[in-house]
Amino acid sequence: MxxxxxxxxxxxxxxxxxxxxxxxxxxxxxxxxxxxxxxxxxxxxxxxxxxxxxxxxxxxxxxxxxxxxxxxxxxxxxxxxxxxxxxxxxxxxxxxxxxxxxxxxxxxxxxxxxxxxxxxxxxxxxxxxxxxxxxxxxxxxxxxxxxxxxxxxxxxxxxxxxxxxxxxxxxxxxxxxxxxxxxxxxxxxxxxxxxxxxxxxxxxxxxxxxxxxxxxxxxxIAVVQAPLREGAPGDFLFVGRISTEKGAPIFADAAKRAGVRAVFVGDGPQRADLAARHPEAVMLGWRDAAGVQALMRQARALVFPSVWYEGQPLTVYEALACGAPVIVSDACAGREAVIDGETGFWFRSGDPEALAAHLRRLTDDGLAARMGRAAHDRYWTAPLSLxxxxxxxxxxxxxxxxxxxxxxxxxxxxxxxxxxx
CATH class of the missing domain: 3.40.50.2000 (Glycogen Phosphorylase B;)
Incomplete structure (x- = not known):
């Protein structure tokens, strides 16, 4: 052929x-x-x-x-x-x-x-x-x-x-x-x-x-299988273009309501505005693939609040493979990777209070760890390998x-x- x-x-x-x-x-x-x-x-x-x-x-x-x-x-x-x-x-x-x-x-x-x-x-x-x-x-x-x-x-x-x-x-x-x-x-x-x-x-x-x-x-998905990290889960993580359609402002608002720290990896047109309005948020800028996956392995959860359809958001799958549960908008294709209540949560698209409710739930270290193990185990039963x-x-x-x-x-x-x- x-x-x-x-x-x-x-x-x-x-x-x-x-x-x-x-x-x-x-x-x-x-x-x-x-x-x-x-x-x-x-x-x-x-x-x-x-x-x-x-x-x-x-x-x-x-x-x-x-x-x-x-x-x-x-x-x-x-x-x-x-x-x-x-x-x-x-x-x-x-x-x-x-x-x-x-x-x-x-x-x-x-x-x-x-x-x-x-x-x-x-x-x-x-x-x-x-x-x-x-x-x-x-x-x-x-x-x-x-x-x-x-x-x-x-x-x-x-x-x-x-x-x-x-x-x-x-x-x-x-x-x-x-x-x-x-x-x-x-x-x-x-x-x-x-x-x-x-x-x-x-x-x-x-x-x-x-x-x-x-x-x-x-x-x-290019992720190497590794043992889950020991210790308490870290921060809530956003990875990608910091823009309106990706839901970055929704995450920043929800994190403030929930009293948790929002960590952003990436750049985009909303970065400066969000940094000014949410000085409590952490803006890390772009990281290479290895750096992103290292952050995912330490994260409490990946937050994927995209308000448009998406195609197949690879960030969601990468996070699951790294053992991070995912909180995902119910309007985007990323929801297909997440079992609501088991490997993460779905939330009503565009609703920062609905997202904040799940952020509060995952401040429970035990729940975050259990969901992370479930995410990791489920992904590696059928990995999206080359x-x-x-x-x-x-x-x-x-x-x-x-x-x-x-x-x-x-x-x-x-x-x-x-x-x-």
Missing amino acids: HVVLVADHAAINGGQAKVAIESALGLAARGIRVSLFAAVGPVDPRLEPAGIRVVCLEQDDVTTARSKLAFAAQAIWNGAARRALARELAACDPRDTLVHVHAFAKALSPSIGPAIRASGLPCLYTMHEFFLVCPTGGFYAYPEQRICHRTPMSAACIAAHCDARSYPRKVARMVRHAGLAHVARLPDLFAHVVTISDLQESVVRPLMPPGTVFHRVDNP DAHLDRLEGVYETVMRGATARRRGLSPVDRPLATA
């Missing part, structure tokens, strides 16, 4: 790229031929020594673009990416090649669609976010600070100022989404879609064409390839015998 991975970035700059690149390395280590097609460099130095062909266009993303107008045009329709991807796929053997798209919205644009369709190669898409169905990618209205339930591209959606920055940027994103839906026809192209949480699938299924096949593949991710991913690839082979031979995929081990 030859897998062509398509992503905006050729190096890890966030969760999407991390999953794409780590899976590329894992697949190559299993003897699968892998190529990576990306718009933005630099290239992760591990890829080419692992035998992975890398095509990187060395284009800009929004963080590096010198001309915002030129980048807006690229984000709406990246003609150079379409032509380069078409050339790359034209050289692939349709009998053994599959195209797996991880990301397009940060640089590649929907223009990849015509290139993939023209190649005739089987393809699938991992929905790390919601750009395939929502023009702003998050089903979140930033000025209203709440989940958006408007139908994408409806009159209500078009009129709504929901973008994090400005309505003109929303207009540009709607133009891109019109090209995505009606020119590139990406929802029709991706008959197979990988989702990373049950909530995500429930949100997108009604918006995708009938017959779309959904596959659940959890993202891998191997588990790759096993599931290879199964999906085989399903997609089997269907493509059957169509080439004029058979229904159900008429094809299943591969045997």
Whole structure:
């Protein structure tokens, strides 16, 4: 099998790229031929020594673009990416090649669609976010600070100022989404879609064409199993972007009400304001992965108060793996990892008093320790390892390839015998 991975970035700059690149390395280590097609460099130095062909266009993303107008045009329709991807796929053997798209919205644009369709190669898409169905990618209205339930591209959606920055940027994103839906026809192209949480699938299924096949593949979590730390539990911990949609102000307010110390790891637009309004809170800034996990192993609990859907918040799983119970908003996908009352608590989204009630409960050292042990034990019975991710991913690839082979031979995929081990 030859897998062509398509992503905006050729190096890890966030969760999407991390999953794409780590899976590329894992697949190559299993003897699968892998190529990576990306718009933005630099290239992760591990890829080419692992035998992975890398095509990187060395284009800009929004963080590096010198001309915002030129980048807006690229984000709406990246003609150079379409032509380069078409050339790359034209050289692939349709009998053994599959195209797996991880990301397009940060640089590649929907223009990849015509290139993939023209190649005739089987393809699938991992929905790390919601750009395939929502023009702003998050089903979140930033000025209203709440989940958006408007139908994408409806009159209500078009009129709504929901973008994090400005309505003109929303207009540009709607133009891109019109090209995505009606020119590139990406929802029709991706008959197979990988989702990373049950909530995500429930949100997108009604918006995708009938017959779309959904596959659940959890993202891998990079945590080393270690014994639980002895001693009294530490502080309540927040890890991530310190912003409104992540619920950071709700945590700070709830901690003050409960009389506990809030510890924030990360940075973001709300950091300075929260530090000024809550001098009792501790702002640690960013930490590397090892530093974050060390803090999680000492924490009384991770607090994950996100007020939007999320995809599959890896921070929640990392905390459970480290033996920290999790207090999570009931509106986000993170709730799927937490057994309410056993490995943590759910609280009513957006309600600081409901969160404060659980913070007070977990000031009981014995309860916090019991929940931490339960979280640790339950996670490690079925860890979200890279191997588990790759096993599931290879199964999906085989399903997609089997269907493509059957169509080439004029058979229904159900008429094809299943591969045997």
